[in-house]
Amino acid sequence: MKKVLLGLILLTPFFSFCQINVADSTVQVITxxxxxxxxxxxIATSKATVKGNDTTYTQKVxxxxxxxxxxxxxxxxxxxxxxxxxxxxxxxxxxxxxxxxxxxxxxxxxxxxxxxxxxxxxxxxxxxxxxxxxxxxxxxxxxxxxxxxxxxxxxxxxxxxxxxxxxxxxxxxxFHGVGMKEGEVVEENVSRDTFIGKSVQSDITLELTEIDYENSTYIIKYWEDFEGEGVVNLIGSMFPNYKEKIENSIGDDMSLNDFMGANMHESGWPLYLVYERTLSFNENHMYFEQCTISLEE
Structure with a gap:
């Protein structure tokens, strides 16, 4: 994800040693x-499987x-x-x-x-x-x-x-290295190479949603929606002997979505960060994982 973010954004040059520029409502994420x-x-991580109305956690640490x-x-x-x-x-x-x-x-x-x-x-x-x-x-x-x-x-x-x-x-x-303006939304379609040599298309959205000038913090968010057919082909290529069974079981509405959001201080330390991945096999079967990272109080 890091390479994609940096590839999408031209880093804005700042002439003062701060991340938040009040004059033009821009932020650059620097340590x-x-x-x-x-x-x-x-740090807390969890993994869960949802089938119908039943949620089963397989990890919660x-x-x-x-x-x-x-x-x-x-x-x-x-x-x-x-x-x-x-x-x-x-x-x-x-x-x-x-x-x-x-x-x-x-x-x-x-x-x-x-x-x-x-x-x-x-x-x-x-x-x-x-x-x-x-x-x-x-x-x-x-x-x-x-x-x-x-x-x-x-x-x-x-x-x-x-x-x-x-x-x-x-x-x-x-998010470190990214430069954006408050309210700016960047959207891009990219092709990702995978560890097995297959590529998957995805739509990426990056947004600087809020700057809190009084507390020198800001909120930045990232979404990635993977193209469904590519994900099906990827899973099928990983398990070629079960490709047909996998395709028949997961259905055409399979989706893979990532989200990450962070409340950052201008010093470069995250105050709170969350990563979420949702893999929907069909309307009644979903896999979900989450990781939260928060500054100790």
Missing amino acids: YWDKHEKMTYD KFKVDIEVLDSTATSYTIQWKFKDYASLLSDESAEIQANLYNGLTIEFTTDELGTFNKLLNWKEIKEHNERVFSELKGKTNSQEVLVKMLRQKFSSQQAIEEHSIKEVQYFHS
Whole structure:
């Protein structure tokens, strides 16, 4: 999503060191962070399946992350995230595994001077952390052993770790680098390449909905609606042996929609951010996931 946003928006040049320009009601999302500056955030994630009037949560967790700016230069930031206090709100067998994977996990990465995510620095250390957790879980129940095997594959390479371990980091930095005017709406149709070589069309909307000059904050929102037939073809290509069954079961009205909104402070720290994905197979069957990131009070 980050590359798409930056590809859509020409960053507006500012001649003062602030994100909010009162003169022309424009905002540029930039990080103005000091070395060793620290913040703590509360994060909550949930996944649910809706069939008819029944909603079944398959995941509902919360945890905290301590964020520290390890280094700050004219062209980049080095940032550290430390995860802690992971707790599952559901009584499921995977909770212990997930808790151990998150608690004590440290992620270090770089951004450019605007705060745009650049590079994960310590994927090898993350892999070692995960391997220690998996080793400690040997001898558990058979079902947990199956989960461990699946998760081990999920975190087995640099690419896999970058895809699965830093989703919250990617959400956190999604809007950094974007420049817009209050009330401006940007719309674009784009073609996305996927990890299996297939492309999917989507319609993107980006809007700066509100500037609060008194509190130096603003609200920015992003929507992405994926083209239905392309999503069907994508799922079918991932599971070619079940392509016909999948197409028959999900129907022509299948849709995939993403939404992200953030209340940002002009310093570049989000006060509150939410990401939502809705996958509708048909009018009676829907998959929903959500992640919220809020500054600790």
